[in-house]
Amino acid sequence: MATIEDVAKLAGLSRTTVSRVINDQPYVTEEKRQRIIQAMRDLGYVPNSSARRLRSQRTETIAVLLPRITNPFFGNLIESMEEKASEWGYQVIVCQTHGSKKKELDYLQLLKTKQVDGVIMASVVNEWEEILPYLESGPIVFCNEYMDEEKVPMIHMNHRQASYEATCHLIEQGCRQIAYITGGPLSYLSTERRRGFQDALVEHGLPILEEVDIDWAIDVKDGQKAFLHIKKRFPYVDGVFTGSDEVAAGIVYEASQSDWSIPDDLAVVGFDNQMLSLLMVPSVTTVEQPVREMASRTVEVLIQQLLHPQVVVKKRHIFDYKLLIRDSTKKKVSVV
Amino acid sequence: MATIEDVAKLAGLSRTTVSRVINDQPYVTEEKRQRIIQAMRDLGYVPNSSARRLRSQRTETIAVLLPRITNPFFGNLIESMEEKASEWGYQVIVCQTHGSKKKELDYLQLLKTKQVDGVIMASVVNEWEEILPYLESGPIVFCNEYMDEEKVPMIHMNHRQASYEATCHLIEQGCRQIAYITGGPLSYLSTERRRGFQDALVEHGLPILEEVDIDWAIDVKDGQKAFLHIKKRFPYVDGVFTGSDEVAAGIVYEASQSDWSIPDDLAVVGFDNQMLSLLMVPSVTTVEQPVREMASRTVEVLIQQLLHPQVVVKKRHIFDYKLLIRDSTKKKVSVV
DNA sequence: TTGTAGGCGTTATCAC
DNA sequence: GTGATAACGCCTACAA
Numbered sequence: 221m222a223t224i225e226d227v228a229k230l231a232g233l234s235r236t237t238v239s240r241v242i243n244d245q246p247y248v249t250e251e252k253r254q255r256i257i258q259a260m261r262d263l264g265y266v267p268n269s270s271a272r273r274l275r276s277q278r279t280e281t282i283a284v285l286l287p288r289i290t291n292p293f294f295g296n297l298i299e300s301m302e303e304k305a306s307e308w309g310y311q312v313i314v315c316q317t318h319g320s321k322k323k324e325l326d327y328l329q330l331l332k333t334k335q336v337d338g339v340i341m342a343s344v345v346n347e348w349e350e351i352l353p354y355l356e357s358g359p360i361v362f363c364n365e366y367m368d369e370e371k372v373p374m375i376h377m378n379h380r381q382a383s384y385e386a387t388c389h390l391i392e393q394g395c396r397q398i399a400y401i402t403g404g405p406l407s408y409l410s411t412e413r414r415r416g417f418q419d420a421l422v423e424h425g426l427p428i429l430e431e432v433d434i435d436w437a438i439d440v441k442d443g444q445k446a447f448l449h450i451k452k453r454f455p456y457v458d459g460v461f462t463g464s465d466e467v468a469a470g471i472v473y474e475a476s477q478s479d480w481s482i483p484d485d486l487a488v489v490g491f492d493n494q495m496l497s498l499l500m501v502p503s504v505t506t507v508e509q510p511v512r513e514m515a516s517r518t519v520e521v522l523i524q525q526l527l528h529p530q531v532v533v534k535k536r537h538i539f540d541y542k543l544l545i546r547d548s549t550k551k552k553v554s555v556v
Numbered sequence: 557m558a559t560i561e562d563v564a565k566l567a568g569l570s571r572t573t574v575s576r577v578i579n580d581q582p583y584v585t586e587e588k589r590q591r592i593i594q595a596m597r598d599l600g601y602v603p604n605s606s607a608r609r610l611r612s613q614r615t616e617t618i619a620v621l622l623p624r625i626t627n628p629f630f631g632n633l634i635e636s637m638e639e640k641a642s643e644w645g646y647q648v649i650v651c652q653t654h655g656s657k658k659k660e661l662d663y664l665q666l667l668k669t670k671q672v673d674g675v676i677m678a679s680v681v682n683e684w685e686e687i688l689p690y691l692e693s694g695p696i697v698f699c700n701e702y703m704d705e706e707k708v709p710m711i712h713m714n715h716r717q718a719s720y721e722a723t724c725h726l727i728e729q730g731c732r733q734i735a736y737i738t739g740g741p742l743s744y745l746s747t748e749r750r751r752g753f754q755d756a757l758v759e760h761g762l763p764i765l766e767e768v769d770i771d772w773a774i775d776v777k778d779g780q781k782a783f784l785h786i787k788k789r790f791p792y793v794d795g796v797f798t799g800s801d802e803v804a805a806g807i808v809y810e811a812s813q814s815d816w817s818i819p820d821d822l823a824v825v826g827f828d829n830q831m832l833s834l835l836m837v838p839s840v841t842t843v844e845q846p847v848r849e850m851a852s853r854t855v856e857v858l859i860q861q862l863l864h865p866q867v868v869v870k871k872r873h874i875f876d877y878k879l880l881i882r883d884s885t886k887k888k889v890s891v892v
Numbered sequence: 893t894t895g896t897a898g899g900c901g902t903t904a905t906c907a908c
Numbered sequence: 909g910t911g912a913t914a915a916c917g918c919c920t921a922c923a924a
Contacts, residue, residue: 221670221693223917234895239919247893269669270609271917274900279606281649289625289635299625302650311671313617313647314638333605335647357557440831466831473835495776495802499809501837559901570911575903583909607901610916 222263231259242267279337281311282522283330286342287404288316292465292494293511297342297364300515308523310337319405321346331357338522341365345405359525363518367408373525375518375537379409382507382541383416386489387461389505389543391424393551395459395487399429401446401471402463403438413463432457443470451480458486459549465490465497468504472548476501487549502547510539558599567595578603615673617647618858619666622678623740624652628801628830629847633678633700636851644859646673655741657682667693674858677701681741695861699854703744709861711854711873715745718843718877719752722825723797725841725879727760729887731795731823735765737782737807738799739774749799768793779806787816794822795885801826801833804840808884812837823885838883846875 224242228235233252240248241256248256259265273279284301286294302312313336315327324346330336331354338358344351344365354360355371362374390398400417402410421428432454437446443466450457462468468490475482482488482502490497490506497504517537525533560578564571569588576584577592584592595601609615620637622630638648649672651663660682666672667690674694680687680701690696691707698710726734736753738746757764768790773782779802786793798804804826811818818824818838826833826842833840853873861869 224919225917235918236895236920237893240894243919249893252894266665266668268610268917269671270606270613270615271900272919273606274604274610274902274916275918275920277606277900289638290628290631292626292628292631295626295628295631298650299652302625302652306652311649311666314634314650316635316638316642329602330647332602335605440835469835476837496832496835499776499805499832500835501812560903561901571902572904572911572913573909576910579903585909588909604901607916608903610900610918611902611904613916 221268222265223268224265226263227256227259227265230263231256273334277334278526279335280309281313281336282338282340282519283313283315283327283336284340284342285315285317285324285327287319289314292496293364293492293509294342296511297515300512301340301519304516304519305523308519310519310523317343317345319343319345321350325350328354328360331360337526340518340522343405344407359522359529361518361522361525363514365407365409370535373521373533373535373537375514375521375539376409377509377514377539377541378412380412380416380419382491382543383413383461383463384420385416385543386491386505386507387417387420388424389545390459390461390487390489390549391420391426393459393483393487393549395551396426397429397454397457398426398459398461399432399434399450399454399457400461401434401437401443401467403434403436403442403467410463417461429454429457437462437467437470438464439466440470440473443467443472444474445470447471447474447478447480447486450486451478459488460486461489463491465492465494465504465506468506468548469496469500472500472502472504483547483549483551487551489549493544497546500548505546505549506544508542508544510541514539557604558601559604560601562599563592563595563601566599567592609670613670614862615647615671616645617649617672618674618676618855619649619651619663619672620676620678621651621653621660621663623655625650628832629700629828629845630678632847633851636848637676637855640852640855641859644855646855646859653679653681655679655681657686661686664690664696667696673862676854676858679741680743695858695865697854697858697861699850701743701745706871709857709869709871709873711850711857711875712745713845713850713875713877714748716748716752716755718827718879719749719797719799720756721752721879722827722841722843723753723756724760725881726795726797726823726825726885727756727762729795729819729823729885731887732762733765733790733793734762734795734797735768735770735786735790735793736797737770737773737779737803739770739772739778739803746799753797765790765793773798773803773806774800775802776806776809779803779808780810781806783807783810783814783816783822786822787814795824796822797825799827801828801830801840801842804842804884805832805836808836808838808840819883819885819887823887825885829880833880833882836884841882841885842880844878844880846877850875 317323366374366376493508653659702710829844
């Protein structure tokens with residue numbers, strides 16, 4: 221593999237001059253510049269990025285931490301992030317934590333070992349105290365997940381309010397016994413969602429169904445199981461709020477295989493506006509997040525911090541959600 | 557940031573000895589080893605990976621090229637690849653080409669600049685002649701996509717045969733006017749699929765409907781459009797083979813909004829066995845690929861090549877598919 | 893305008 | 909067992 225030295229020799233010039241040409245710097249005669257360019261071509265020279273990294277102390281790479289890519293929400297997120305990062309000449313490393321605290325810390329280690337310049341956390345399972353020390357080694361930005369902290373920028377929606385609004389919608393449709401179905405690791409975000417849900421119930425004087433504690437539902441199969449569970453053990457439930465379109469789809473699907481009718485026997489609200497939610501029969505009411513915009517903003521915020529480390533950045537970037545009302549909640553007998 | 561030098565000083569030893577401890581090498585007294593470990597702790601020392609890369613000429617990073625992550629097939633693929641790579645201590649860089657030849661070559665450049673040790677191409681849009689030169693800089697492995705080449709390992713299914721079988725199934729169900737719906741960039745794989753489709757038609761003496769040339773369908777929306785297009789312009793079509801479950805889902809969905817019935821007016825076969833295909837009403841007949849196994853094997857093949865460059869590896873790894881027959885093709889009046 | 897030389901942090905070689 | 913030294917390939921004061 222040709223090095224800068226080889227090019228210099230072939231062109232009969234010094235490494236310095238070659239380096240100037242590589243980096244488009246001035247103070248090189250056009251004639252020598254051409255000679256060097258020719259030499260680089262002849263040798264098939266390409267600058268070695270490891271050497272550059274060592275020298276510059278920068279990797280132009282960022283890590284994106286998320287639970288798993290096949291969750292469409294995170295898939296969309298990283299798709300947009302990669303596109304944006306690529307525009308700025310940055311590489312993206314995928315870091316699937318699968319909700320494991322250890323894996324999360326292992327991947328944060330990339331920051332300490334200087335394998336990446338910065339980290340985006342789209343999911344957070346460790347406590348803040350665990351994460352804080354890594355901040356010494358480079359910037360961290362939260363996206364989607366958030367906390368009561370002001371040390372790192374956070375790009376997200378108000379999940380508490382979104383859940384509140386979704387639940388109010390169920391109540392307006394006449395639901396009185398509403399179950400909360402969730403899954404995945406506990407986090408600030410998931411707590412916020414639950415709070416919003418309970419806010420709405422309390423405000424309307426409705427009971428919080430402590431007995432229906434389904435906290436293990438994360439995908440379509442789980443949704444199907446959850447439906448059967450409810451039908452069998454808590455048949456009085458007439459509405460469900462779940463933080464996942466996949467779970468909602470599972471419920472809708474399994475209901476269609478039973479004698480229950482959605483939404484009349486059971487109204488269902490999902491979250492994220494996945495394609496699935498629109499294609500189900502009945503279509504699923506859901507909360508839409510501006511995924512692409514959040515992803516794009518997150519990358520911008522991180523890269524700006526990398527380019528201008530001293531500048532104090534805005535810490536909160538709150539995006540708007542949108543409740544998309546579809547057939548899974550449009551009860552025939554609606555109570556207003 | 558503490559360096560190996562700092563640790564050495566604090567422990568009152570040389571960099572060499574510290575390096576030995578870091579790399580678990582013998583020939584260090586237990587007492588000194590402990591002193592060094594303590595010093596590393598005190599300083600919060602972490603080896604700098606850029607320096608290691610430069611020294612070792614290895615990055616322990618691989619690049620995965622694919623069109624876009626949100627295509628669930630590729631999402632699943634990279635999910636499994638990241639997991640496998642992580643087991644071996646390798647990082648994965650996401651490279652979305654969006655079917656662009658230029659982007660594909662740009663990402664292959666990562667190999668030349670030594671930012672990655674190897675490349676997995678899960679999609680290929682350039683000609684082989686364009687790709688070949690990059691092979692000098694490191695190993696490339698194909699997964700999913702393939703070619704008539706023996707220079708790089710290829711992990712894939714026999715798409716021609718899968719399409720052939722799927723089409724035969726449509727014919728057995730009584731379809732006589734079968735449309736082929738495709739999309740995305742032309743490639744060896746897409747050509748193979750078309751061949752398999754035509755093989756079946758020819759073998760059964762059925763017409764190839766040249767007039768129905770839908771080659772622009774890649775997602776659900778396109779599927780919906782395609783259905784309307786067929787219904788309006790080619791109402792005699794009674795079967796559709798499409799290389800995408802999303803397109804199939806769009807067709808099924810749009811049909812359900814019309815007076816056509818699936819499968820009796822139109823039988824539909826998709827590809828990939830996405831969750832979608834199972835949840836649609838009617839559920840969609842599709843071809844299942846062993847995605848996780850292919851992904852996992854691909855990473856293994858690549859890493860083995862990195863670890864043992866001289867060993868000649870098996871070039872073809874052909875996996876089995878499975879035709880999953882569901883409601884979208886079970887015509888009531890089936891002709892055998 | 894061009895070149896010399898040192899150092900980024902690590903590890904392999906060789907001498908002690 | 910341990911340490912001095914060179915080298916990986918690049919960039920950049922500083923000198924000329």
